[in-house]
Amino acid sequence: MGLMRMIPYIAEPLIARVVAEGVIVPEIYLRLLVAVAYHQIGDDASATLHIDKAIALALPDRLLGLLAEHRRNLDTLLDDRLMRVDPEAFACFKELQSTLQEGWTRLHNSLHSKNISTALTAREREVARLAAFGLSNTEIAQRLCISLPTVRKTLFNAMNKTGTNKRRELGAFV
Template identity: 30%
Template sequence: MLCGAKVLIVDDCTLYRDYLAAVVVSHGAVVTGVAWDCSSLLACVDATTPGVILVDMRTRDSEMLLRRALQSSPAAGVVVLGVSGDDESEIVRCAEAGVAGYHLRAEALDDLIVVIRKVAAGEFLCSPVISAILLHRLSSLASQRQKPGRDLVLTAREIQILSMLEVGLSNQEIAARLCIAVHTVKNHVHSLLTKLGVSSRAQAAALARTILPDENPI
């Protein structure tokens, strides 16, 4: 049973929306409202405090409605419905948006009740199919992440500057040591960060020991 869970349903098919509302109520939930577009969604969120928002991804402008649901009611757990297990890109987009649960087209009604109950309790829940897709996505991102290695080519000047970053010198101090303009140093540092695949000087300095020759005089 759903033990009074407050549920908001977002679906532009009246028949399916009404059926879903009747089903969750029969399992002990309270339907705080139904929505079918942006204005009705925002009106429902303003008037109630749903604990779970069900978004049918077959609804027109579903991705926009999903974002609005997450933004307008951050305390609610959002569950997406009607997603195909073969649509990896949609599953990943929903995960990146911040959904708390999935109910695939091939899954049963009892599975949906379990998802709603878990999400209402503050948990994240998805099927093994979803888990496998998300893990595969994480693995792909990890393999694509740029890592400095044997193929990394730094100029002599970049090696000098990287060694100075390693010991914590500022752009002004590097410019003074190399007798070059500060903006030139900034350009070299930007190039270094890009080549190393990092976003900060501290990260570049941390990688310096694995990249620079054992003896690299500053």
């Protein structure tokens, strides 16, 4: 997690430079990178600021593929923000994300001889990832603003779908 805390400080000067140069695609990528870092350390308020700016830059030219690439690392945070701004773009984004997810999973599995599950829902993947990082059920519930029974049930479903017996084993599937 230490590296994740450094990413915003490294990327912010780069964002300032691409803004000054008026280059949109690198700015979108950098903002999403920073959003992922903030999200991973639990600062969703800061992540949301960068997600909103990336969405504002991507929508005029329908650069939804750039957003879809980052959906896996931003869980439902990106979905929620895009849905509020443009439901039509959100529907297209979901189709793109699904196609990317299936292809990425197949490629990753073949390259790394790992079985990353496509059967997990976004919420199951989110809970499984946090459990694999070592967070307790209580910490996961607080981080995701969901109830403790929901965490338990979601974790149970994820472990059943992946055939794992231990929380740390979930890391191979997320």
